[in-house]
Amino acid sequence: xxxxxxxxxxxxxxxxxxxxxxxxxxxxxxxxxxxxxxxxxxxxxxxxxxxxxxxxxxxxxxxxxxxxxxxxxxxxxxxxxxxxxxxxxxxxxxxxxxxxxxxxxxxxxxxxxxxxxxxxxxxxxxxxxxxxxxxxxxxxxxxxxxxxxxxxxxxxxxxxxxxxxxxxxxxxxxxxxxx
Amino acid sequence: xxxxxxxxxxxxxxxxxxxxxxxxxxxxxxxxxxxxxxxxxxxxxxxxxxxxxxxxxxxxxxxxxxxxxxxxxxxxxxxxxxxxxxxxxxxxxxxxxxxxxxxxxxxxxxxxxxxxxxxxxxxxxxxxxxxxxxxxxxxxxxxxxxxxxxxxxxxxxxxxxxxxxxxxxxxxxxxxxxxxxxxxxxxxxxxxxxxxxxxxxxxxxxxxxxxxxxxxxxxxxxxxxxxxxxxxxxxxxxxxxxxxxxxxxxxxxxxxxxxxxxxxxxxxxxxxxxxxxxxxxxxxxxxxxxxxxxxxxxxxxxxxxxxxxxxxxxxxxxxxxxxxxxxxxxxxxxxxxxxxxxxxxxxxxxxxxxxxxxxxxxxxxxxxxxxxxxxxxxxxxxxxxxxxxxxxxxxxxxxxxxxxxxxxxxxxxxxxxxxxxxxxxxxxxxxxxxxxxxxxxxxxxxxxxxxxxxxxxxxxxxxxxxxxxxxxxxxxxxxxxxxx
Numbered sequence: 003x004x005x006x007x008x009x010x011x012x013x014x015x016x017x018x019x020x021x022x023x024x025x026x027x028x029x030x031x032x033x034x035x036x037x038x039x040x041x042x043x044x045x046x047x048x049x050x051x052x053x054x055x056x057x058x059x060x061x062x063x064x065x066x067x068x069x070x071x072x073x074x075x076x077x078x079x080x081x082x083x084x085x086x087x088x089x090x091x092x093x094x095x096x097x098x099x100x101x102x103x104x105x106x107x108x109x110x111x112x113x114x115x116x117x118x119x120x121x122x123x124x125x126x127x128x129x130x131x132x133x134x135x136x137x138x139x140x141x142x143x144x145x146x147x148x149x150x151x152x153x154x155x156x157x158x159x160x161x162x163x164x165x166x167x168x169x170x171x172x173x174x175x176x177x178x179x180x181x
Numbered sequence: 182x183x184x185x186x187x188x189x190x191x192x193x194x195x196x197x198x199x200x201x202x203x204x205x206x207x208x209x210x211x212x213x214x215x216x217x218x219x220x221x222x223x224x225x226x227x228x229x230x231x232x233x234x235x236x237x238x239x240x241x242x243x244x245x246x247x248x249x250x251x252x253x254x255x256x257x258x259x260x261x262x263x264x265x266x267x268x269x270x271x272x273x274x275x276x277x278x279x280x281x282x283x284x285x286x287x288x289x290x291x292x293x294x295x296x297x298x299x300x301x302x303x304x305x306x307x308x309x310x311x312x313x314x315x316x317x318x319x320x321x322x323x324x325x326x327x328x329x330x331x332x333x334x335x336x337x338x339x340x341x342x343x344x345x346x347x348x349x350x351x352x353x354x355x356x357x358x359x360x361x362x363x364x365x366x367x368x369x370x371x372x373x374x375x376x377x378x379x380x381x382x383x384x385x386x387x388x389x390x391x392x393x394x395x396x397x398x399x400x401x402x403x404x405x406x407x408x409x410x411x412x413x414x415x416x417x418x419x420x421x422x423x424x425x426x427x428x429x430x431x432x433x434x435x436x437x438x439x440x441x442x443x444x445x446x447x448x449x450x451x452x453x454x455x456x457x458x459x460x461x462x463x464x465x466x467x468x469x470x471x472x473x474x475x476x477x478x479x480x481x482x483x484x485x486x487x488x489x490x491x492x493x494x495x496x497x498x499x500x501x502x503x504x505x506x507x508x509x510x511x512x513x514x515x516x517x518x519x520x521x522x523x524x525x526x527x528x529x530x531x532x533x534x535x536x537x538x539x540x541x542x543x544x545x546x547x548x549x550x551x552x553x554x555x556x557x558x559x560x561x562x563x564x565x566x567x568x569x570x571x572x573x574x575x576x577x578x579x580x581x582x583x584x585x586x587x588x589x590x591x592x593x594x595x596x597x598x599x600x601x602x603x604x605x606x607x608x609x610x611x612x613x614x615x616x617x618x619x620x621x622x623x624x625x626x627x628x629x630x631x632x633x634x635x636x637x638x639x640x641x642x643x644x645x646x647x648x649x650x651x652x653x654x655x656x657x658x659x660x661x662x663x664x665x
Contacts, residue, residue: 080331082271122332124271134275138323139330 043148043165044093044172047133047155049140052077056159059098059171065143066098068113071120073141081123082135082144090129093174094145147174215395219388226381233374241367244298248360251291255315255356257284259349262322265329266337278326285319295359304362311355318348417596421611428471428608432464466508471610477537478595478612481619488531488623492647495525495560495573501536502558506543513547518557525562526646528573530624535644538620541613542577542628542640548607549638551581562646571646572626580637589632593618617642 046062048054053075057065064070065079072078084091086103095101101109113119124142126132129150136142137154148165151157163170261281265274292315296308321344328337439457442448448457480486499521510517528535539558546556556579563572584592588599596611614628617640621628625645632638 078331078333124330124332126275127272131272131275134279135271135330138275138278139327141327141331 042174043170044090044097044145044174045148045151045157045165046143046145046160046172047136047151048143048158049136050154050156051140052143052156052158054158056162059161062160063098066094068110068119068121068123077141079121080139080142081121082132082142083123083125084129084132084145085125085127089174090145090147093172096176097172145172211399212392212396215392219385219392222388223385226384230374230378230381233370233377237367237370237374240298241363241370244295244363245360245367247291247295248356248363251288251295252353252356254284254287254291255349255352257281258288258319258322259345262325262329262345263341265326266334269332271330274330278330281322281326285315285322288315304359307355307358307362311352311359314348314351314355318345318352321345321348417594417611421596425471425475425610428610429468432467435464436461436468463512474610474612474616478616478619481616481623486534486623488534490529490531490624492527492529493532493535494527495521495575498528498530498532498535498539499558499560499575501532502539502543505536505540509544509547514554515547515550516555517543518555520557520559520561522561525560525573526571526648528624528644529647530644534620535624535642538617538624538628538642539575539577541617542642545613545640546577546579546581546638548609549581549602550579553580553637555580563643573644573646574641575644576639576641578637578639583634583636583638584630584632585634589630592630593628 046057052073054073061070066081068081070079083094095103095106099106099109110119110122114122124135126135126144129146132144132146133150133152133155136144143158146155148157151165157164160171165172258281261277261284265277265281268274268277292308292312296305296312299305299308321340325337325340325345328334328340439461443454443457448454477486499519503517503519506517543556543558550556556577559574559576559578561574561576563574565571582601582605585599585601588601591597592599593614594611595615598609598611602609618628621642621644626643629641629643630638631641
């Protein structure tokens with residue numbers, strides 16, 4: 003009679019141990035994926051008709067903060083963001099806005115109300131959506147992973163650097179991250 | 182010699198007579214040719230009409246279908262653009278923009294295809310106008326889409342009302358004009374096909390009438406040719422009967438008179454009796470030869486003659502001929518020059534038939550040899566490039582009246598006698614040369630003639646030469662014999 007509860011306890015311990023090791027395996031796999039993506043750059047992209055080739059980081063920040071309403075060619079600026087929770091959006095909030103989601107929302111709500119912010123960001127669900135939006139809107143600016151760039155959109159240099167350049171600042175993971 | 186009235190009609194008759202022997206083949210050939218022509222003509226017309234209908238179908242029906250597709254896609258371009266106005270969701274707006282661009286690509290391709298197919302100036306003009314109006318509309322559409330995606334709805338509506346609506350209206354009108362053009366083309370082509378089929382029917386009736394007329398003329402020509410042929414044969418037979426009866430009656434009269442004189446005791450002296458006996462013998466021989474000629478000709482015509490084919494030397498043959506004709510030659514006071522090439526190869530044939538053949542040629546040479554008093558008989562070898570085709574040629578030449586070129590085609594026709602010969606009272610049956618020809622052909626040879634009016638004629642018997650030393654004997658019927 004005593005042997006039966008002892009057997010059940012041992013079985014429970016074994017199951018818990020097995021589950022723990024499985025969770026570790028899944029996490030390790032995610033880490034591998036993150037480490038692969040960590041090296042990838044984030045490209046700032048505009049419509050092919052846009053004549054802007056290069057932006058200083060401070061000008062880029064100003065545009066993304068909604069503090070500028072028009073491009074030098076007179077076209078209205080339309081800001082394109084990806085949906086909350088996406089890795090690309092997180093990187094932009096971290097490197098350009100230097101805000102979290104709550105601060106970001108507050109910034110635009112408050113700015114539009116006070117008139118300090120001229121542009122309300124458009125939210126797209128996928129990199130394909132971002133590309134198509136920018137292709138259709140001459141004054142649009144947004145971001146996608148460097149690997150998602152195609153010929154329908156144009157990549158803008160940031161501080162004179164392209165996503166493939168060594169000192170390019172916008173990456174999915176911070177510079178001093180996994181590197 | 183040719184029945185019927187003189188002048189143009191007799192030329193037609195002469196022509197009909199000439200073609201009469203080939204009339205059935207010619208008629209068949211000509212009717213076949215005309216019928217083939219009619220069939221080709223009908224097929225060509227049917228194919229042309231079919232091709233016209235196909236062209237009409239491709240250009241009008243498919244064209245109209247294509248324009249219907251263009252109209253739908255143009256509407257789709259505009260509809261998708263305007264649908265983007267109905268939502269604030271940027272993702273949906275992008276989807277609508279995509280749909281609009283897909284549709285506009287189809288329209289652009291359709292316009293390019295239309296322009297590639299356009300042939301007439303008006304088609305090209307309206308096609309280019311449509312292309313330009315469509316590009317103008319797409320510019321406005323792009324602005325409208327951009328405004329919608331930017332969120333400037335009022336601006337988008339303003340753009341659409343001010344630029345989009347009028348430019349899309351122009352596109353719609355262009356498409357309607359193309360459609361109208363296709364309708365007009367279809368009506369024109371339908372009228373063309375109708376006209377073409379009416380024309381084809383007319384031509385077909387014309388050709389059939391021509392064929393009917395042609396067939397009627399041909400039948401008339403054949404009937405007339407047959408009638409002419411029958412008349413000619415009847416005339417030849419009558420001439421033959423007259424000639425034969427004359428040929429029979431004259432010696433019979435001489436024989437009868439001589440016999441009567443002897444029987445009545447008018448002739449009693451030995452010399453006179455000898456002379457009368459010779460007259461009777463000569464005329465009896467003449468009668469016998471005439472009857473033999475007729476019987477021999479009849480038997481060769483019916484293929485009943487059996488020849489004993491055996492190799493013989495030319496010397497043998499010539500000797501037989503000279504022996505059998507010596508009396509005739511002597512009585513006619515002619516001299517025969519014999520020229521026989523030495524070492525001639527033997528020939529295969531029936532010696533009595535070949536002798537008869539050459540006797541006829543020699544007899545003719547004497548009969549038509551005029552006053553020259555000389556004929557020649559030459560035998561020689563004619564070598565051929567083709568193996569086993571060497572020929573022995575035996576030529577009988579006279580220096581007499583010659584043969585008119587108009588008579589040449591008929592001299593081997595049975596019962597034929599040249600009008601000039603008949604007029605000159607030269608007796609004959611018209612069977613000598615046909616008989617000689619039949620025998621020559623039965624021996625695997627032939628007879629050729631070279632003649633000049635007033636100069637003389639050369640009749641040459643061609644016979645296949647055997648290899649020297651060949652000896653064989655066989656009996657054949659002439660219709661089974663083929664030339665080696």
